Amino acid sequence: MSAMPPSAQTVRTWLRHRRFGVPPAVIEAATERRLTGDWRRACTAAYVTPDIDLRAVEREHGREVAAAVEDDLRHLAPDLLRWHEPLHGHHPWPAASRPVPMTRLAGGLGILLVQGPRSGGRRRFQLRFDGGVSPAAELIDRHLWDVRRASGLRALCGPEPVGTEAVCPHTTGRQREAAAAAGIDAAGLAEPRSDFSLASYPLVWSRLVPAARALLDRRGSRAGAVDLGEGWLDLSEQPTVVAGPPPRNAPLLQVSDWQEPLDAELVRHGLIDPDALHPLVHDALLPGRSRSRQRYGPPVPAVVPVRCGGRVHRLAARDGQWHPLDHDPSDLTREEALAALGGPAEGCADVLLSWRTGRRRDAGLPPPVQDLHDELWQRVAYGDTDGVLRLLGDGFPPAADRGGVTLLHALGSLDHPRLLPRLLALGLDVNARTIVGETPLHAAARSPSDGAADLVGALLRAGADPRAVNDRGQRPADLASDPAAVALLRA
Incomplete structure (x- = not known):
């Protein structure tokens, strides 16, 4: 750990996790389900796999142990657990592949957190119940996951009240x-x-x-x-x-x-709006302060200025498309077509081509448009289907990422049954190619997710070509590891 802030990149990582890793929709869904007593669905809402069978626990260890485990699970806030996950420079618990104990019962039994690899921006979490929790093992502190102890976070801070006016010794x-x-x-x-x-x-x-x-x-x-x-x-x-x-x-x-705690540091240094904190963290660090509900994401601006031919032109985002307000659309279409063949492009045509293909030209996207692009693809990286759908619902034009990767290529990390129909309705090409010639079906075939075969089937029904060949001469079936996906692609 270095002095605060240790580096701009590290601070960006912290803030990115706070904003995209545990967005308000995840917190709200997990909280609603937890309050109804449905701890399994609460875990699912926070992307935590609850691999615990309470009936099996009762059969093997007795009713008293099962009741204690269930009581802890009912008070588990999986969204709070994910909020506090170890990040560079702040490790509330070991960021190790081995299981980390959360609770300890008699006989070395306990709830364990298994931390898998990252998929995009999100680390896989799984809960298990098992033995082997030694008396010397350090547990994940309850204020990091148990709603009954969440207020204990404040006791870990310095003696000064948490706020931007506080003086930090370091x-x-x-x-x-x-x-x-x-x-x-x-x-x-x-x-x-x-x-x-x-x-x-x-x-x-x-x-x-x-x-x-x-x-x-x-x-x-x-x-x-x-x-x-x-x-x-x-x-x-x-x-x-x-x-x-x-x-x-x-x-x-x-x-x-x-x-x-990291959130106390961020608040003291004015790096985060206190209203953007997890509600339980906010109430622990800033007791008595009224918290305003956060907007899920930035509003899509009605008009974006673009420098074009020595002037400032305007692009309007409506109905999932960019509409040039200072050009004849047919002229821009011709200019984009010429640019796609290697010809020159500038201003509005360059922005539109970069947005649709992900292939950066000249100076790339102007800052307001780049910010919109990054907002979308950060949500994709964290598997935030709700966030992507909200942006599209606000009229956000679906952007391609670098190298020509479209949202159709990224469906393996998202909830494709909800998102695919929306993308097709917006006119995205189900056979669009990246800079290395891969189609969405290539990406779906190599997806490690459990739903790879379902996604492959959905793309085939939407018209994806299983015979498409990438720049290495590979068809989607050559990349698939799921036998069911292979069978669909070779049918």
Whole structure:
């Protein structure tokens, strides 16, 4: 972890996850289902697979264990769990492929979170119930997923109220003073020689000693030393930060155990509108503040200005199409056709061609149009079908991504039964080719999703050509791994 903000790219990653990874529609759907007691559908709404059979738990471990598991699942906010998932620079729990325990019952039983690979921008989450949860295992803190404990997030912040007016010790060079206020002698704290200095971390010093003692208790250690990664903490008398290598066998305390929560950092630095926080996070960090409901996405502007031939022309977005207001449409059509064959294009024609094909020319898309393009494709990357449909419903023209990838090519990461009819109605070409000659059927054939065969069948019924060959001479059937999809493509 580096000083806040560590880099523009890292901050963009944080904000992108907050905006696109857990959008308002996901939070609202998961919350509505949770409040009705339907924890399975709540998980599904937040893209969490609940692989837990309560009847099997009762058969194997008894009614009391099953009741305890069900009680936790009914209070699980899967959208809150996903909101807090580990991101670069902030790891509320280990971002590992091995299961991470969320609860611990007698006999080493517990609910486990299995974290799979990312699909687009979203990491796969699965819940299991199993044994093997050791007494020393660190659990995912309940304030990160249990609605009964969500308000506990505030206790992990610094002593100042969370807000843009608060002073942060790590940005003012006052870490030693903050440590002293918590009863810790940090005179030996190393100067911030790099981004990876403790003096640059957004730390909450009042959490250090309790976190260190909890770590020693979990390890059953009587040692009075804890490794801080850079220096170590001596707990033998007055808690003291000591520079240099720690004593042998001193356990390592993770920075996340005493790091300020990410959302508190974002609010303190004015990087996020508090109204854009998850409702449970907002109420925990800013108690008493009234939260305004967020719009799902930016409105589609009625008119976008484009520099064209030394003038400023206008493009209007209506009914899923760009309408040039300062050109004869037939003239632009001819110019686009010539440009597609390698001829020159500028201004409005260049923008329209880039938008429809994804093949950037000249200076590419002007900022307002590029922002619209990025909004759409970020939602695609996170598998946000509702977000894509809302944009299209607002009259948003469906853009191609770089390399000529269209929304039809991206259906493998979206809910194609809902989206495909809408795209066909907007006139998208079911046999459109990318820069490497691949059609939507090629993309569907290689899709790793469980619904690959269903998507292949839907595209075939829509007129997709199974004989289309890409630049490598491959047909869709050559790329398919799902036997059912192969059978459809070779029928």
